[in-house]
Amino acid sequence: MGSKLFSKLRLRNLELENRIVVSPMCQYSAVDGVMNDWHLMHLGNLSVSGPGLVFVEATGVESRGRITPGCVGLHNDEQEASQKRVLEFCRKHGQAKMGIQLAHAGRKASTMPPWEGGKPLPPEIGAWETVGPSSVPFAEGWHVPVEMTLQDLETVKNAFVDSTRRAERLGYDVIEIHGAHGYLLSAFLSPLANQREDEYGGSLENRMRYPLEIFEAVRRVWPSEKPLGMRISASDWDDAGWTIDDSVIFARELKQRGCDFVDCSSGGNSPNRPPVGPGFPGYQLPFSEQVRNESDIPTIAVGMLRDYNLAEEAISNGKQFIFWNRITNCHERTFPANSLQKFCQLSFQMKSVGNNQISTNKSVDISWCRPIGMWVHSICHEAFHPHTIAPHLLHQISNNCRRRDDPNGRRSL
Secondary structure, three states, X not given: OOOOOOEOEEEOOEEEOOXXXXXXXXXXXXXXXXXXXXXXXXXXXXXXXXXXXXXXXXXXXXXXXXXXXXXXXXXXXXXXXXXXXXXXXXXXXXXXXXXXXXXXXXXXXXXXXXXHOOOEOOHHHOOOOOEEOOOXXXXXXXXXXXXXXXXXXXXXXXXXXXXXXXXXXXXXXXXXXXXXXOOHHHHHHOOOOOOOOOOOOOOHHHHXXXXXXXXXXXXXXXXXXXXXXXXXXXXXXXXXXXXXXXXXXXXXXXXXXXXOEXXXXXXXXXXXXXXXXXXXXXXXHHHHHHHHHHHOOOEEEXXXXXXXXXXXXXXXXXXOOEOOOOOOOOOOEEEEHHHHHHHHHHHHOOOOOOOOOOOXXXXXXXEOOOOOEEOOOOOOOOEOOHHHOOOOOOOEEHHHHOOOOOOOXXXXX
């Protein structure tokens, strides 16, 4: 029986050659939201690596919606032109479909990049005013956001629409709206961040109202033949916050409005760490499974999905769509070499990749491995043979990947 990981998948009129999807990952390398050669190299590399779909990083729909000063935007002509150049390069040399994640960071905007701590920008180096559903900061010492007026809500909604139109002109195949991790739409959903007393706060119905309005506005201008989904935090990991049961209800509402998939992550509205993770493979799979089963909508799961067998088992059981989680989370990490070797061998029949460098009883530094995703569905289509995948979903392995201009020899984003 062939691998279901490498089977085809259709979403509306879009057919993916396999279930491998590259997650949207911030690069923190843009200037004024404009892509450059780094993005061309990064996305170009991924586009020829064999995945069915590559997502461009979280892309701000307005300047104040950036997470950091280095985040990509899609709200002016210069930004659009820079993405056109990158996309043309990817399409010329690769076969992957291209998606984009449209985002607004809300109260978690105006921060330092992760390798500088990820904390709020100080005023002396360019902090900007943040906005949110209420004037409630993410944590002590964070920017206090300005509570959004009704006019602010309309302005941001129009920004999502404008970015969607630009994404269509650029020929993107898929849009994912970022409604997770404590960013703007996620903050509206969560009672931890949303303490409004108008029609956009209070009850679950009211807290869902604005994210649903954003989705409806995007769906209206995004071509009906192209898939549209949303990433959510299925749980705030806080008893007083957003819950998995809330996520099920929200997913049902999204489906009624033409949503094609729900990407189930978790956390981000509270500085509290998840009580059960991240710490073991597949710890977020139950979220995706419950949303899918109880909402009858395709879902994506994410969270330490590093093992081929785990992924194949989940697909074979027809549990849900799956995003293969971030093998690295921006910073260089160290993982057991036998796990990496097994991933390479089983997933892509890359039995010769790195074998001269990897010892099964040691660890290997992985620099700039990008997240890999797998779309999983209960209905499996014609198998796609793994040996046809270009053998480099893992960017650079071991110490040969050092960046010369870094004093430590490492590129840490």
